[in-house]
Amino acid sequence: MIHDAKINKNNSSENKVWYAVYTRSRTEKKVLAELEAKNIECFLPLQKQLRQWKDRKKWVEVPLIPGYCFVRITRKDYDRVLQIKNVVSYIIFERKAAVIPDNQIAYLRLVLSQSDFEVEVSFENFTPGEQVEIIQTPLMGLRGELADVHGKSRFIVRLNSINTVFMLDVPAEYLTKLPHEH
Template identity: 25%
Template structure:
């Protein structure tokens, strides 16, 4: 009876020792939602350039499931851990809207996306904006200058976990949100 009342929520989790692909397969087999931010990297294997899809931040994954399901799977799998807020010690739980925005951007595997740790950016210096055209139409974020880019970018953040700066977007395709 209690299980029916539980709603699925997004957890920020860690799969230690670069086992995020294993964790992803296990979670999908259990019928749970899962997202790992990935991007293409070029590496040299046996003298040839190989373009492979790899996790942006090793060990990071997002799990969408009921708390009881996560607890059950976590008890069977030792390498799956919650990411906790350093100040409060609470598990990091992400709202559906925040996660949908993040997946809409990070899920494109665009080569021009830049990823940042939460302490690398000062989002309070930016302006809240909405993208009105192009690949990221409808997405909202903070418009600011980020290191590693010549121009200002729209940044979508998951509080305390990760931030992603979109590819360069023409200023005509950006509107300020009041």
């Protein structure tokens, strides 16, 4: 499940870039609502999980990356985001707010829009593996890399600027190896 803010048509999308912001614990949905109320383009990746209570089980939507929300803003909106209640800071990489490339956000949206695969998040930094492309399923054309995680082959999509990896269990027959780039 994906939650996106409505895009304010009066704002030019020129010079807008994606940033990751760190939120207070368990306030991601509140931050999303406040960002939307201020017409700030935002994205909160959510995933349905089956939660167990003493008396029942229930499907709930939980943030895929706890404590993170993504905003697409111009430089002039940088401070406006920090004024939102429960936004702690921007994710910093090399002393600057980490810029998330548009294509990585698009990949994440595509992966989450397909409920056929369970998405797992890892904050480990894997040694880059073979580059592969999905050739079947609704994710056809998505490129990533193959990694060996706990003895299992996984298809991974990286968000390098926040050192995060999204892993999918994709059967090998759905993948093709990409030629090496020199």
